[in-house]
Amino acid sequence: MTATNTHTPTLSVITRVPIPARVDPKAVLASLHAYEPLIKANPYVAHFEQRHLDVSEVVDDPLFLESGTKLQAFIVVDRVPVIPGLGAWGTKEVGIPCVMQSFDHGVRVRANAQAGVVVRSSYEVRRRGEVQDGPDLLLGPGDEGEWELVEIAGIDCNFFVKHFVRSRFSSAHQEILQRVVDGVARKTDAAAAGVNTGPAVADAGTPAEALPVV
Numbered sequence: 001m002t003a004t005n006t007h008t009p010t011l012s013v014i015t016r017v018p019i020p021a022r023v024d025p026k027a028v029l030a031s032l033h034a035y036e037p038l039i040k041a042n043p044y045v046a047h048f049e050q051r052h053l054d055v056s057e058v059v060d061d062p063l064f065l066e067s068g069t070k071l072q073a074f075i076v077v078d079r080v081p082v083i084p085g086l087g088a089w090g091t092k093e094v095g096i097p098c099v100m101q102s103f104d105h106g107v108r109v110r111a112n113a114q115a116g117v118v119v120r121s122s123y124e125v126r127r128r129g130e131v132q133d134g135p136d137l138l139l140g141p142g143d144e145g146e147w148e149l150v151e152i153a154g155i156d157c158n159f160f161v162k163h164f165v166r167s168r169f170s171s172a173h174q175e176i177l178q179r180v181v182d183g184v185a186r187k188t189d190a191a192a193a194g195v196n197t198g199p200a201v202a203d204a205g206t207p208a209e210a211l212p213v214v
Helices: 025-033 035-040 159-193
Strands: 012-020 045-051 070-081 091-103 106-112 118-127 146-155
Touching: 012 159, 025 091, 025 118, 025 146, 035 045, 035 159, 091 159, 106 146, 118 159, 146 159
Parallel strands: none
Antiparallel strands: 012 146, 045 070, 070 091, 091 106, 106 118, 118 146
């Protein structure tokens, strides 16, 4: 594994959501490090399983650093909408190989998606303003904490799908980040009330049409 990131992606996208003041940022970090809550936060996921990781998958990828820990590989099967309005009948299942690595501030993820699209993301728990690029943080009631969950993504894709990827990626991944935070907040609230809620993953809801990548 290389020590510095010298790769220049086709697209760079930063997405962020606030971590409410009542939620311990360490709990959000722990949720990321568990991997499963982050995978399940994608509303398109049908199922997933851990797979064998070959060292050749990561040794020359600048995303993965020697300082990271817990390298794991998965196959994530997304149910992708192909015909709007038909529900499950209008979808197909697509397997996406992913590699994940923990580090001090979060998780690094590489996903080899459809049509040759490769997404390298860093999901990080950061103090507000620490990551200065990307969109402004929109705050709602109860969001007045000091921390946020940020995704810093580099996307490799063909020039002809670049506009499509950019237009779909940000909103889809903002939903993923929000679901991770909501899951932890739900467990925080339940613990305060003395209730066991199970895994820290928010209810699915109805996702907007988006590029289905981890």
